[in-house]
Amino acid sequence: MNRNFTSILALILVGLAFGFLTGCSSSSSMPPPPPTIAITATSGSGQKANVGDAFTNMLVVTVTSNGTAASGVTVTFTPAPGPAGQSCTPSATTATTASDGTASITCTANSTPGAYSVTAAATGATATASFTEGNTAPRVFVFYVNGLENSASEGPVYYGVAGAVGFDLSGNVLGGEQDYNDGQNGFPSPTYIITATGSSMTVNPTTGTGTLVLNVSASNPNVGVKGIETFAVQFINASHALITQFDGSATSSGSFDLQTATSGAGGNFAFTLSGIDIAGFPFAYGGVFSNTGGTIQGTYDENDAGKALVGNTLTATDNGVGADVYGRGSITGFTDPNQGNEPISLVYYIVGPEVLRIIDIDPDDTMAGSAYGQGSVTSFDSTVLSTDVFGILDNTEDQLFAAAGQLVAANTAAGTFSATFTGEGDDDEVGTVMATGTPGGLTGNYSFSNTVPGYGSMTGVTGLGSIHTLGLYATDPKLNLLDPNNTTAANLGAALVLELDDFAQGTGIVVPQGTIASDGSDLNHSYGFGAQAFADNGSFPVNPGWEFDFVGQGTFASLVFTTGTGGPPTPVDLSDPYASFVPGTPGEYTAVPIAGTAAAPDAAGRYAFRPATPFAVGPVGGAQGPTVDFTVVLYEAGPGLVFSIDEDAESQWLGTFQEENASSLKAMHVKRGPLFKSQAKPKR
Amino acid sequence: MRHSRFISSTPLIAGLLTGLLLAILVVPLNAEDSDSRYDVSKEVTLSGTVSSVLRKPAPGMIWGSHLIVETVSGRLDASLGRFGLEGKGALSVTPGQQIELTGIMKTVRGKEVFVVRSVKANGITYALRNEHGIEVSPQARERAAEKGVTL
Numbered sequence: 013m014n015r016n017f018t019s020i021l022a023l024i025l026v027g028l029a030f031g032f033l034t035g036c037s038s039s040s041s042m043p044p045p046p047p048t049i050a051i052t053a054t055s056g057s058g059q060k061a062n063v064g065d066a067f068t069n070m071l072v073v074t075v076t077s078n079g080t081a082a083s084g085v086t087v088t089f090t091p092a093p094g095p096a097g098q099s100c101t102p103s104a105t106t107a108t109t110a111s112d113g114t115a116s117i118t119c120t121a122n123s124t125p126g127a128y129s130v131t132a133a134a135t136g137a138t139a140t141a142s143f144t145e146g147n148t149a150p151r152v153f154v155f156y157v158n159g160l161e162n163s164a165s166e167g168p169v170y171y172g173v174a175g176a177v178g179f180d181l182s183g184n185v186l187g188g189e190q191d192y193n194d195g196q197n198g199f200p201s202p203t204y205i206i207t208a209t210g211s212s213m214t215v216n217p218t219t220g221t222g223t224l225v226l227n228v229s230a231s232n233p234n235v236g237v238k239g240i241e242t243f244a245v246q247f248i249n250a251s252h253a254l255i256t257q258f259d260g261s262a263t264s265s266g267s268f269d270l271q272t273a274t275s276g277a278g279g280n281f282a283f284t285l286s287g288i289d290i291a292g293f294p295f296a297y298g299g300v301f302s303n304t305g306g307t308i309q310g311t312y313d314e315n316d317a318g319k320a321l322v323g324n325t326l327t328a329t330d331n332g333v334g335a336d337v338y339g340r341g342s343i344t345g346f347t348d349p350n351q352g353n354e355p356i357s358l359v360y361y362i363v364g365p366e367v368l369r370i371i372d373i374d375p376d377d378t379m380a381g382s383a384y385g386q387g388s389v390t391s392f393d394s395t396v397l398s399t400d401v402f403g404i405l406d407n408t409e410d411q412l413f414a415a416a417g418q419l420v421a422a423n424t425a426a427g428t429f430s431a432t433f434t435g436e437g438d439d440d441e442v443g444t445v446m447a448t449g450t451p452g453g454l455t456g457n458y459s460f461s462n463t464v465p466g467y468g469s470m471t472g473v474t475g476l477g478s479i480h481t482l483g484l485y486a487t488d489p490k491l492n493l494l495d496p497n498n499t500t501a502a503n504l505g506a507a508l509v510l511e512l513d514d515f516a517q518g519t520g521i522v523v524p525q526g527t528i529a530s531d532g533s534d535l536n537h538s539y540g541f542g543a544q545a546f547a548d549n550g551s552f553p554v555n556p557g558w559e560f561d562f563v564g565q566g567t568f569a570s571l572v573f574t575t576g577t578g579g580p581p582t583p584v585d586l587s588d589p590y591a592s593f594v595p596g597t598p599g600e601y602t603a604v605p606i607a608g609t610a611a612a613p614d615a616a617g618r619y620a621f622r623p624a625t626p627f628a629v630g631p632v633g634g635a636q637g638p639t640v641d642f643t644v645v646l647y648e649a650g651p652g653l654v655f656s657i658d659e660d661a662e663s664q665w666l667g668t669f670q671e672e673n674a675s676s677l678k679a680m681h682v683k684r685g686p687l688f689k690s691q692a693k694p695k696r
Numbered sequence: 697m698r699h700s701r702f703i704s705s706t707p708l709i710a711g712l713l714t715g716l717l718l719a720i721l722v723v724p725l726n727a728e729d730s731d732s733r734y735d736v737s738k739e740v741t742l743s744g745t746v747s748s749v750l751r752k753p754a755p756g757m758i759w760g761s762h763l764i765v766e767t768v769s770g771r772l773d774a775s776l777g778r779f780g781l782e783g784k785g786a787l788s789v790t791p792g793q794q795i796e797l798t799g800i801m802k803t804v805r806g807k808e809v810f811v812v813r814s815v816k817a818n819g820i821t822y823a824l825r826n827e828h829g830i831e832v833s834p835q836a837r838e839r840a841a842e843k844g845v846t847l
Binding site for chain 2: 166167169288291292293294317318319376409410411412441443444446477478513514515549556661
């Protein structure tokens with residue numbers, strides 16, 4: 013019995029063992045497929061945070077296995093720093109997925125502004141997920157200049173720069189980016205990175221005069237001085253400054269404005285651009301366009317080396333700013349009608365919803381300019397102009413003229429699109445003074461399209477030298493064209509202009525004029541001022557350029573203008589790389605005194621510094637340096653804004669005096685500069 | 697289109713006659729400044745001998761470099777512009793040299809000046825301004841040369 017039982021049990025066990033083994037054999041020969049692990053960025057991409065701050069939303073990924081949420085999977089988060097070092101610090105480098113398949117971290121922006129990515133990799137997944145994030149600076153200023161570069165290989169050539177620089181709340185430069193273009197002469201874009209190291213801005217909070225240093229050496233060590241660009245700045249208020257390059261590598265004038273938006277360039281705009289075309293000749297554009305969802309449509313005029321083509325159809329694409337944290341966007345599809353519709357690549361930096369600084373970034377042509385919003389106005393008629401003042405300046409590589417004046421529109425009416433004007437103006441063309449403020453001596457007609465909002469022209473202009481035809485492009489009547497963040501001032505609007513005659517292609521603005529005190533007492537204020545000047549070819553052939561620029565601060569008191577309030581030294585920076593002041597000696601001069609007494613204004617708000625006294629600049633370069641007397645005329649738009657024009661045989665300029673807001677300056681969050689030293693010697 | 701424009705040379709005799717006629721007709725009494733427009737329809741071609749090369753203007757002259765040229769009708773102030781003697785491919789002439797000038801006569805600051813659009817010297821034509829009087833920069837010269845076009 014026992015033996016039989018034992019045998020049966022053994023057979024059963026053998027059978028079980030056989031069955032088990034064959035089963036195993038069957039299993040190992042047909043393994044199940046591995047699960048497909050996938051990872052996606054669920055939320056948290058596209059955020060922006062100030063440097064040092066955590067992003068508001070978590071960076072969340074979802075991991076699936078064969079399409080089903082996978083729990084317990086390890087996810088590794090890895091920031092990929094941008095070229096300036098911008099990145100974020102994750103709360104953890106790894107996270108494990110929960111039952112719903114999600115894993116998340118927080119991330120804290122590091123100290124460098126800029127866009128970058130954070131990748132997330134799941135164990136077992138072949139692909140990664142990516143987040144695009146951006147670190148922003150608490151305060152960003154957008155700047156642009158254009159002028160004359162001192163090219164070592166090509167001699168003096170037109171150039172333009174546009175960019176944005178970010179600051180912390182203590183006034184330290186955190187970084188930035190810029191586009192620089194001198195049109196086939198060695199320094200075209202791509203974008204240069206402004207690094208925090210080696211960059212700075214110091215400003216005297218009393219005068220508003222300061223120095224901005226931008227280090228772009230990592231991108232291009234050949235611009236500025238070994239990649240260090242120095243600009244003289246003259247703040248008008250805490251959000252606006254005049255600016256000129258101040259390092260001898262180039263000289264130029266422009267604007268430096270607080271940025272109030274970094275995206276959204278939509279709406280209706282008027283614009284002007286000026287520069288050098290693909291053939292090396294000066295050219296300029298003006299027009300109007302609408303930007304709806306990135307589709308740009310409009311009408312524009314071109315003057316290319318004296319050949320004007322008007323009424324061109326503008327069709328282009330605004331590619332937006334993407335992940336850029338400095339409000340840098342691009343426009344494609346803009347073309348040059350005078351060059352077979354050669355495409356022109358444009359980049360813009362957003363100052364605010366209604367102001368764009370624009371630069372042409374092609375390697376063989378270059379331009380700089382601005383676009384200004386038209387606000388909610390949908391139809392611009394003859395009432396755009398009333399009593400206005402204007403200033404027009406030629407491109408520095410063009411024929412060289414400056415003009416300013418007052419115009420008084422007549423026969424205007426709502427719904428009427430054409431009218432006439434009279435007025436008076438001053439005009440200096442290559443040293444030949446063609447008009448000197450003859451009351452009633454300026455006449456002309458103007459009109460706006462009744463179908464293309466704000467697109468117009470001035471025709472039959474007489475009394476302003478060779479200027480007979482201008483393109484006229486209306487802007488938002490509530491927008492300050494020179495100080496876009498300051499909309500409480502008077503003189504808002506009215507239009508941009510483009511010279512359309514065949515002798516030159518200057519650009520300018522027309523702004524409304526307010527009430528003018530007959531004795532000039534309404535100018536008794538502190539002003540920041542500056543000008544872009546053309547002179548008689550410097551110290552050619554040793555220094556063959558012809559431009560100088562200056563910015564500074566001064567005060568009017570009973571028609572007497574002086575720089576500085578406590579006597580010398582004075583806060584004026586004069587950029588003269590072509591030795592127009594000290595023969596044979598180029599220089600970047602600080603603390604240059606300027607003084608003069610103007611005659612009381614005429615009824616048009618025109619002040620003349622001669623014959624009362626000249627507008628005396630100097631001594632330049634020290635007490636023994638020359639003092640140069642200029643014949644300067646002012647046209648007052650109002651106490652807040654005054655145009656200046658120099659009309660000498662050896663020079664001409666167009667500039668502005670802009671009333672300073674002293675309390676605003678004192679509250680500026682910028683590094684305070686040292687008190688002004690004694691008259692500086694040339695830096696070169 | 698601008699680049700394909702050729703500046704045709706004028707026979708010497710025509711230039712001399714034109715210069716003589718110009719000397720008779722274009723010098724007005726109490727001359728007022730012309731505007732800055734370059735009226736190509738008034739263009740003439742003159743021949744003469746260079747007496748001076750002024751790399752910088754003398755007092756009272758318009759900006760840029762100048763040639764003082766002796767023509768059959770007298771001495772001529774020929775304006776070459778800012779770029780006339782500057783950069784690669786610039787005009788190179790010396791006193792005593794025979795040249796042919798194409799341009800227009802203008803009154804600037806009360807003085808007669810011949811605004812030169814092109815100079816023919818040593819068999820080479822140098823373009824200094826375009827048909828609108830816009831000065832040809834060294835960069836424009838260089839780009840035209842690279843593309844094989846004549847300004």
